[in-house]
Amino acid sequence: MKTRLAALAITAAIAAAAATGPTAALAGGTDTDLSERGRYLVRIGGCNDCHTPGYAEAAGRLPEAKWLTGSPVGFQGPWGTTYPANLRLALAPMTEDQWLARARGEMRPPMPWFNLRDMSDDDLRAIYRYVRQLGTAGEPAPAYAAPGRKVATPYIVFEPQNLPKRMAHAK
Numbered sequence: 547m548k549t550r551l552a553a554l555a556i557t558a559a560i561a562a563a564a565a566t567g568p569t570a571a572l573a574g575g576t577d578t579d580l581s582e583r584g585r586y587l588v589r590i591g592g593c594n595d596c597h598t599p600g601y602a603e604a605a606g607r608l609p610e611a612k613w614l615t616g617s618p619v620g621f622q623g624p625w626g627t628t629y630p631a632n633l634r635l636a637l638a639p640m641t642e643d644q645w646l647a648r649a650r651g652e653m654r655p656p657m658p659w660f661n662l663r664d665m666s667d668d669d670l671r672a673i674y675r676y677v678r679q680l681g682t683a684g685e686p687a688p689a690y691a692a693p694g695r696k697v698a699t700p701y702i703v704f705e706p707q708n709l710p711k712r713m714a715h716a717k
Contacts (some may be wrong), residue, residue: 584676596630616683620701628654629687645674
């Protein structure tokens with residue numbers, strides 16, 4: 547009996563140690579744990595680089611209250627002009643499952659939608675919970691403008707220049 551109890555205690559200790567790693571929040575952790583995981587993923591995933599005005603210029607040293615509020619600076623290319631969405635407003639009316647479906651779908655450039663597509667459900671749920679925990683703030687980003695349509699906002703031309711001929715034909 548003592549041996550059996552000792553074995554159970556060791557098994558429990560190993561399980562507890564494993565649960566303290568980076569994925570602990572995803573293994574039945576609290577909403578706070580999931581939000582912290584989401585915050586981490588937003589930071590390392592570069593979400594703020596585009597979706598937080600002035601983030602790159604401030605070397606990432608902006609108050610969290612300003613994070614993910616979208617940008618009026620567009621990206622223009624052959625697809626038209628796109629703007630980084632205010633994620634705090636965009637996710638507010640969505641359910642977690644709606645977010646998962648949206649995150650798995652194609653998005654206009656330069657959004658690296660394939661990075662979201664390839665994330666685990668647990669990571670996407672953590673991002674969702676973090677963004678929702680931030681609360682709504684800011685204004686919606688400007689609407690998409692089709693190719694050839696003039697925009698009045700600042701924009702970055704996001705198109706390669708001086709491509710070798712063989713690459714230019716691949717377009």
